[in-house]
Amino acid sequence: xxxxxxxxxxxxxxRGTSLTIQCQVDSQVTMMFWYRQQPGQSLTLIATANQGxxxxxxxxxxxxxxPISRPNLTFSTLTVSNMSxxxxxxxxxxxxxxVISGANVLTFGAGSRLTVL
Amino acid sequence: AQSVTQLDSQVPVFEEAPVELRCNYSSSVSVYLFWYVQYxxxxxxxxxxxxxxxxxxxxxxxxxxxxxxxxTSFHLRKPSVHISDTAEYFCAVSLPSKFSGGYNKLIFGAGxxxxxxx
Numbered sequence: 001x002x003x004x005x006x007x008x009x010x011x012x013x014x015r016g017t018s019l020t021i022q023c024q025v026d027s028q029v030t031m032m033f034w035y036r037q038q039p040g041q042s043l044t045l046i047a048t049a050n051q052g053x054x055x056x057x058x059x060x061x062x063x064x065x066x067p068i069s070r071p072n073l074t075f076s077t078l079t080v081s082n083m084s085x086x087x088x089x090x091x092x093x094x095x096x097x098x099v100i101s102g103a104n105v106l107t108f109g110a111g112s113r114l115t116v117l
Numbered sequence: 118a119q120s121v122t123q124l125d126s127q128v129p130v131f132e133e134a135p136v137e138l139r140c141n142y143s144s145s146v147s148v149y150l151f152w153y154v155q156y157x158x159x160x161x162x163x164x165x166x167x168x169x170x171x172x173x174x175x176x177x178x179x180x181x182x183x184x185x186x187x188x189t190s191f192h193l194r195k196p197s198v199h200i201s202d203t204a205e206y207f208c209a210v211s212l213p214s215k216f217s218g219g220y221n222k223l224i225f226g227a228g229x230x231x232x233x234x235x
Contacts, residue, residue, distance in 0.1 A: 004160060009158075033222075040126070040227065041227055042121070042207070042225040042226050042227040042228065043161075043207065043223075043225040044225075045222045045223075058222075092161070094161075100166070101168045101169065102149075102168070103149040103166060103168050103211065104211060104223075105151075105163055105166070106161075106163075106223060107160070107162075107163075108153075108160035108161035108162075109160045110158060110159050110160040111160065
């Protein structure tokens, strides 16, 4: 399985600031994703990070709030902009690790726990 | 649209006792089913999956899950838990590509926190 490193692992941020989360994979992967896990809730897909082009965002998420970069096949960043307390969550990077019988198997990073004061 | 419900947010259990973590899903077409596990301070890892064939699937560490189409369930069980099984467990579904036209995202449940006590 791919090994994913996320930084920072946790941070405490002030309202109105922005924070960039980095995701580094130990091998080239075709697809990378960013998920959010709000307290007591399930994981929600924010966007698919596309190499060399704009990310594909899910309903309810916009580029101005969550700009994403993916300069190559092993690295991506997610920025949480103009943060408010409602953005306090765990943000997880994941990659498409392999396809088995048509099923997509994902590997996840350990997550970045953000607390916005 | 697909959805996943994990009926228990927390399950406390004593070591060596059996455990069942419940998962129900909703979908108008057949789906793939997964259980992921997240140990403290680690990323999610695939525990087991159901794609087709035998409705009972097993993991290497003693967990098993049974796909029940009539009840739209995919409950996770282990006959005897260890302290090291303490983790958060996520049930997830995705559509086969023939229904999604290509890659389709995973839909996760809210997770069940399994706490194993000595």
